[in-house]
Amino acid sequence: MRAASQPYLTLKRAGDILLALAGLVLLSPLLTALWVVVRCESPGDPAIFRQRRAGLGGAPFQLLKLRTMVAGADAMKESLRSRSAVAWPDFNLSDDPRVTRVGRVLRRTSLDELPQLVNVLMGEMSMVGPRPTSFAPETYALWQTERLAYKPGLTGPWQVKGRGSMSFDERSRLEIAFFRNHSLSREWALIPLTAVALVRRTGSA
Numbered sequence: 001m002r003a004a005s006q007p008y009l010t011l012k013r014a015g016d017i018l019l020a021l022a023g024l025v026l027l028s029p030l031l032t033a034l035w036v037v038v039r040c041e042s043p044g045d046p047a048i049f050r051q052r053r054a055g056l057g058g059a060p061f062q063l064l065k066l067r068t069m070v071a072g073a074d075a076m077k078e079s080l081r082s083r084s085a086v087a088w089p090d091f092n093l094s095d096d097p098r099v100t101r102v103g104r105v106l107r108r109t110s111l112d113e114l115p116q117l118v119n120v121l122m123g124e125m126s127m128v129g130p131r132p133t134s135f136a137p138e139t140y141a142l143w144q145t146e147r148l149a150y151k152p153g154l155t156g157p158w159q160v161k162g163r164g165s166m167s168f169d170e171r172s173r174l175e176i177a178f179f180r181n182h183s184l185s186r187e188w189a190l191i192p193l194t195a196v197a198l199v200r201r202t203g204s205a
Helices: 006-041 078-083 101-109 116-121 142-149 157-161 168-180 184-200
Strands: 048-054 060-066 126-128 153-155
Touching: 006 060, 006 101, 006 116, 006 126, 006 184, 060 116, 116 153, 126 184, 142 168, 153 184, 157 168, 157 184
Parallel strands: 126 153
Antiparallel strands: 048 060
């Protein structure tokens, strides 16, 4: 694996800060409205969901999302394991019974991911990178750990190619091959492509 150059890292971080700030400012009315809608659906539960994810080098961080599931959803995951469309420890249900009515809309449009602009601003994530997993790096095969050498992203090649149609092995190969070649132009080109994938519903951010 070729080490990233300092100019690449500096420009990437500068781009992350500018894009995250611009996104938070421009989308603040929408984020506020979504926060209210989520709170109204379940007044007793927080609108923002925090989930432990594997970050750069496997270091854990708290990923932010608009809440899309009922309270206690994580505790129900094991009982639904046999219904997952992908191999464990990855997990994906096409019709997850834990997802709320508002949550289904948020997930379908990926609007639930918008709070992660804060994660980007804080330096825990990048605008473009391998998508952070909810399962621990200890469950990875050795070759899969290379994806942890890159800061996790709000979007990446997996979101453009189609999240639901890939196993974790396929996803890891795609992400590792893509990010081994450090190129800001290739990475930033994925941002508009993600929007297209969401419209066509071929991917998920």
